[in-house]
Amino acid sequence: MPDTTHATIRSARLGDVEHILAEYRQAVAELPREESANLLWRPYDEFKAAVENGLFFVIENAVGSFMAGAGVFDLPGSVEKELGMCYVKKEWRGYGLQNLLLQIRICAATLGHVPDKSGEDAATKSFAALITGVKPANEHSAANTERLGFEPLPTPPSALFNACASCRTPPARDSGRKCCCDFFYLSDARRAEAIEKSLQMENWSRTRNGHGLIVALKIRHLLDIDFRNALHDIVQELRAQEPRVPTPGKQVK
Template sequence: MSGTTHATIRAAGLGDVEHILAEYRQAVAELPLEESANLLWRPYDEFKTAVENGLFFVIENAVGSFMAGAGVFDLPGSAEKELGMCYVKKEWRGYGLQVLLLQIRVCAATLGQVPDKSEDDTITKSFAALITGVKPANEHSAANTEQLGFEYLLTPPPALFNACASCRTPPAPGSERRCCCDFFYLSDARRAETIEKSLQMENWSRTRNGHELIVALKIRHLLDADFRNALHEIVQELRAMLLLTLPGSPSGNGQVCA
């Protein structure tokens, strides 16, 4: 395949719900189990809530055909957010769309998070952690998360295991694994870098085997001036928090919060 394909990434709306679910159901039906299991489904209510909150994103071509999708999900009883349900159709793999979806979701998930401050306006708490799960056999996804700076999470929040009850590929008996996924989090330093890079993007362009894919960013938090200013301020806050944790700083102890 040669030439150029134009596509768009945008937040899904309620009118997209059934179409998106149909794409995921088709993937489950047609892909081998070991591959379709990487989709990491969410209950319908969680998926719909992500859509309602503007936190599920789709990439589609010029005629509206689904190419990829992924969402941000709140963890019950926890401040952390999970980046999950990522699916890139087979013919569009290799263009970096998973990385693009990660970048977009990092920005969207971070907006609105306000660190706690003490009475003297000193920052005392980090932004809520952003976590993603990857099956150990899914080497491409693991490489993409590491490329963006995600680090292995040694002690995942208990809420991450709620979906295990409906997992189609649970750990083998005797494997000593609690979950079929490994979990990774994004440090404050790499979150700031990711947001800053996203703010610098005008569109997403990658070439594979002589074919160019250009993705227009129809994302409100990257187009609206107020949202962009808020993201710039968040980057400054993240870096201020990092300075406070450096050895020798007034309240630093050398530890960087997740």
């Protein structure tokens, strides 16, 4: 039997804020600059808002030590949501935790923006687009993102560039790039697939170099029967919709 570590994935709480930020600060201080830049840091207010909304998730071992984290962030003035700030500590890479965090966030972000179809033009209303940014040099994250079904976003909404002012690794002026990241969106069909896979999971189990990792899913939207039923309904609705590319920058009215 391989040696096994037991861990938990859950929504972060306000009491976790400083501890999580300390982990990210340590990563920025200790990792090579080109690697720490992949964390895509968020302003404190945005990070805290994600925690308050139950949209920042942490993976921790049995004694509460941080292993990985990631969040969902609202884009100001837009209905789109960005999946960002993903960080997996070096010793826990290779177990698929980035994929797990993507799947969990897809479910949570979708539940957080179920369109109201009771009004006019109900047939045209759809779920908020899910967008993520990846630095071109971060080939591993780009591969994970595409494997889960994210596709290149031709015209990113302008709100995605708000964080560029505080970017630690902006593109060179002669690069022709507006941002150091490439952006991707998730189609309705692949969103439905990711949600369905999450609903089928009892836990997350992977083995690497003879060591096993089992992550218990302590996530409300996968444990509460009402949320699960809502996600099942969403899967059916998404599969009934035509494939679409999101209209970037749609303003909230």
